[in-house]
Amino acid sequence: MNVLSRRKFLRGAGVALALPMLEAMRPVRLLAAAADSSPARLVAINIPLGFIAENFFPQQTGRGYTASTYLKQGEALRDRFTVFSGTSHPGVDGGHSAEKSFLTAAPSPGARTFQNTISLDQFLAEKTGDETRFAALALGDRTLSWSANGVAIPAEASPAKTFGRLFFNGSAGEVAALERDLQDGQSILDTVTGDAKAIQRRVGPADRDKLDQFFTAVRETERRLKKNELWNRTPKPQVQVKPPRDPAGADLAGRLRAHFDVMRLALETDSTRLITYGGTGYGTVPLIPGVQLGYHGLSHHGKNPDMLKQLELIEKATIEAFFEFLTGLAATNNGGANLLDRTQVLLGSNLGNASGHLTTNLPILLAGGGYKHGSHLGFDARNNYPLPKLFVSMAQRFGVEIESFAGTAGTMTGLE
C-alpha cells in the first residue's frame, strides 16, 4: 500500500483535520484519471432585486428555445446552462426578507419569530470543508450564507480584501506571529469553555440552549483555528495577476466583475470549493449610461416604461458580467478538465417580481457542473415546483448524498 490514507495520516498526527493534499497521499487511481483530480465546486449567486421576468425566461420550454433578451447575451454558452421557470421555495414569502432564505429555503423569513436554517454552501462545507484553505467563501454586499443554528455569516464586500486573504503571504515574522496568535486563540477558547461550564450548572433549559450554542461556537472556532494553524504553515498559492482595486460602490458591473475574477482564481487554485455571492441593489444609482434612478427604486417600476428601460440596462449589465464569468471558467483548464464542467454555478433571485415583492416564479439558472444542459425546464407558474429539489440535485452532484433539503425530498425532475 503505497498510498497513505489521508485520514489515517491525520489521526496519526493527532489532528482530526485534513491537510493540503501531498503528492504521496494522492491515490494512484486519481493521478491516472486526470479529470477526477479536479474536484467538484459550487458557486451560488443571488441578485436580490431579481430580473424582469419577460426579459429573463424564454417563451418556449425544452431544448431549442428562442433565447430571451437576457439569455441572448449568453448564446455561445447555451449548452452549458439550464434555465428554470415556475420554481420557488415552499412557504418562503416576506418580500425582501426572502433573501435570507434563498440558499436555506427556511419558510416565513418575514415573520417576527423567524429562525433561519443552514444554507446549502455551509451544509456542504460541513462535509468537505477541511480539504481546502477556506471551507467556503461568502462574498458580496449581502450574505447568502447561514450557519447551522441560523446565524448570518458575514459576506466580504471587497474583492481586494478577498484577494488578499487568498493570495498574500505574510513575512516570516508575520507568519510566526499569526501562528502564535492562533495558538493563543485556542488556549483562550479552552479557558472560556471552562468558564462556560461553570455557568451551565446554574441555568435552566432555555438558557441551556443559549449555552449549547456558545459551546458549539467555541468548539467550532477552536477547530477552525487549529485548521488555520496548519494552513498557515503552507504558503498560499501564487497567481500571476495584479491585485484588484475595489471599484466604486455605484459601479455595479465593475464590482460584479471584480468579485467574479477573484472567485475564478479562488476556484482555480482550489483555495475553496464553495462560494456564495450576495449581490447589491440598495441605495445606489448604478454608474451605467442611461441609468439615472436608484436601483431599488427602479425595481418598483410599476410597469412605468421609462423605469423598466433603466432597470433593463442594469439587469443586462449584470447578466453580461455573469456570462463573462462562465466564459472565464470554461476557458480555464483544471486538472485536465475544464473548470466550468467541474463547477456548478447557480444564478437566481429571491424575488420573482421585485415590483410586487413576489417570491414565486423565481428566475433560476444553473450552469456548469457537467449536467446535460441546453434546456429551459418550465414548471407551473401558479403551482410552483419546489426549488429545494434543485439543491438536492446540486448536493448530490457535489458528492454529498442527501435525500432532501429543508424538508423537501427528491431531486430536480428533468435535470441530468
Next chain:
Amino acid sequence: MFRRRQSFPQIVATAMLLFTACLATAPDGVDAVESPATVETEAGPYLRKYCVECHDAASKSGGLNLEQLGYSMAGRAATELWTRIYDRIDRGEMPPPDGTRPTAAETTAFLGTIRPALAAADRAGREVVQRRLNRVEYQNTIRDLLAIDVDLIRLLPEDQQAGGFDNNGEALAVSTEQMQGYLEAARRAIDEAIVEGERPKTETFQVDSVRETKQYFGQGTYDYVDGRVVLHTSADNADYSKISTRDKKVPVRGTYRFRFQAVAHDSPVPLSFTVTAALFAPQGVSQRNVGYFEVGAVPQTFEIETTMEKGGVLQFFALGLPTYIKKKPDVVYPGVGFGEVEVTGPLYEQWPPECHARLLGDLDLKTGTLDDARAILERFVPRAFRRPTSEAEIARYLDLVATRLAAGRTFVESIQVGLVGVLCSPHFLYLNEDRLPAGERVSDLELASRLSYFLWSAPPDQPLVDLANEKRLGSPEMLRGQVERMLADPKSEAFVKNFAGQWLRLRQIGETVPDARLYPKFDELLQESMIWESEGFFREMLQADVSIDDLLDSDWAMLNERLATHYRIEGVTGIKLRRVSLPKESVRGGVLTQAAVLKVTANGTTTSPVTRGVWVLENILGRPTPPPPPNTAGIEPDIRGAVTVREQLAKHRSVESCNVCHKSIDPPGFALESFDPTGAFRETYLRWKVTNAEHNWGSVEKGAAVDSTGQTESGQRFADIREFKRLLLVRRDDFARCLAEKILAYALGRETGFGDRDSIAEAVRRTRAGGGGLRTLVQAIVASETFAQR
C-alpha cells in the same frame, strides 16, 4: 356559512403557518405551566357551542382545529394561538356576526376563564433568556471598561432583529463567525489600551489643498480667494474630495485637533459643509463623518478634535451647491472657502493614557511578574463581569498568563492573552442573570445591568454598582432617582438612537434614493436632517417629559432651516435643530408626518399606501399585520396611470379574504398619500415624461391629484391627514399600549406577550395619572413588576 369560513380564518391560516414554524424550534419543557382543569370544564361548553361548528376536525376553518387543540396553553405555539383566539373573541370579530352569537355575559365569563391560565402560560414561556451583548452594547461596554475609543462594530457580524429590535435575546445567537469576531475585537481593544515606550511627540503642522486643486482654479469648480480654496460644487455621499489634508497625513493613530477657517462666498444665506475622516487603503476608502457645519460671509475658525487612524486625512465637502457648473461669464457662483488646516497631535491628557493606567497601573512592563498579573486580573475581571468574582475565576485567566510566561513570552504578550481571554468569557459577553423561578425579582446587580443596558446600551457605572452592592437600588424612590440621573447623562443618547432608530426604522434611511429628476431638491443634508428631526423629537419628548400623545400629533416640531424649507415653514434659519411652534393647521406634528418616517415607508420613487398602512398598524396601533395568505399573488403595482393604486386597492378590498386586513391597512396609507417619497407635501403626483427616448430626455409632469380621503375601519371618514391624526388621537390608548409594549420589549430584550398585558396596562395607567409624559412612561416601565422580574 361560506362567507363565514372565509373571513376569520384567512388570518388565522397565516398565523397558523407561522406558529407551526415556531413550534419546531420552541424549547421544550420551559416550566410548562398546565392549564387548570377548570379551564376545560368552564371554557369548553362555550367553544363547543359557538366555535367548533366551523373549527372542527373536518372543516378546520382557517386551519384551526379546536377539537385537536386541547386546553394546554403551554409552549409558544399554543400560547400565541390562544392569544389570537382570545383577541379575536375579545374584539367581537369572532364568532362571526351571521352565526349563533353568545351573549355578552357568556363571552365575558369565557374570557375571564381563559385569561389567568393564558397569562400564566405566557409568563412561563417568556422569561428573559441569557442574552449576549449586541454589537453596539459590546462597543459601549468596551468603551466604558477600557476607556478607549475604537471602532469594533465592524469586526462583528451584524445582529439579527426579532420583534423589531436587535437586542432580543432569542435572536442574538452565537456562531463561529461571532466567536472569531469576539477574539479579534478583544485583541484589537486590548492592543489599543496598552501602550509601550515613550509618549509620541505632539506636533503641529499646516496643510492646504492647493496642490490638488490649483490646476482647476477659475474653471468653475474651484477658485482661490484670500488664501482659501473655494469650492463651488457639491458631491453628495462621495468618498473623495480634493479639499483635504491629504498632503500631510497624520503620522500615528491618536487624537488630533484640526483648526481651519471657512467662509461663504457670494451667498445671501449661510452655506453648509461636512467633514469626514478618511483612510485610503488599497482595498478602498473607509470614511467616518465628523460633523456638519455652516458658515456665513464672515470668515470663521472651526476646530475639530477626533481620533484618526495612522495615515488618515480629513476631507471637506460643501453641501447644497450644484453638482456641476458650466461656467458662464459674469455669473457669480456661491461657494465655500476652506483655508489652510492646522493639525495638532497626537494629543494625550496624560502619559501613559487613562486606558493604560486603569488596566496596568504604573507597572513597569519590562519587569512584570505573575504576581503583577494576578493583581491586574483581580482588578479587571470583576469589572468586566459586572459582579464580584471568585478566586477560581481569576485563576482560570491567570493560568493563561502563567503558561505564556513559562514559555518565555514577554510580560506584555502574556498579560494581553489573559485579558483577551476575559473579554471572550461568557460572563463578559452575556448579561448574566441567575436562574430564578418565573416571577421572582432579579438581584440588585442584575437590576443595575438591566437599567444601564436599557437607557445607555452600556454597563452600569460606579454609582449604580455601589447602590446595587449596598442592596439599595430596588426601592421605588431610588429607582426613580437613578432613572432621572441616567436620562440626564449624555449616554442616554443611546436610548434615543437605538430605540427610536429601530421603532421608527431610521436606520433604513439610506436604503432608497429618491428620483433626482422628480425630487431634485433632495440632498444629503436633508437626509441627515430627517434623522436629526426624528431623533431630536424623541429626545425632546423624553427630556421635557412631553405627553406621548404628541407622538401622534403635536403643535411643535424639531426643525432646522433645511427641514423647514422642505416643510414650507418660515422663519427657521441655520443648520442647528431647535423646537419650533407649528403654524395652525400645519400637516406636520407627531412622528407620522416626519420626513424620515415618510421616506423609510416609501419605495424611493413611489409611495405605497399598503407599506405605510402596515407601518402605522404595527408601530402606532400595535396591531401587526400578518403577511398576505400564501398562494395569493400580491398586487403587482401598475402606476402607468390607467389604474390608480386606490382603484387597485378598492378592487382588493372587495375580496373578503383581502378585506379582513386591508380594511385596516389601507386608510392610514391613504391619509399619508399626501406625502411624496421625500416626505414633502404634495397635492398632485409627479411623473417623468420621456420626450426623447433615444437621448433619455424628458420633463416632469403633473399627474393625477392626490386623494387623501378615507374611512377608518370603524367607519369614520377623514378628508386629509389632519383629520386622520385627530381620529388617531381618539385611539390614544391603543397607541400608549403599543408604545409601552415596545419600550418594555426593548428594555427586557425579549418580545412581550399576553402575560405582560397587566403590567403594560398598569404602566400606561400610571403614566396617564402622572401627566402622560414620555419620561413618565419610561419611569412607569422601570417601576413595573415585569421590569424587575426574571
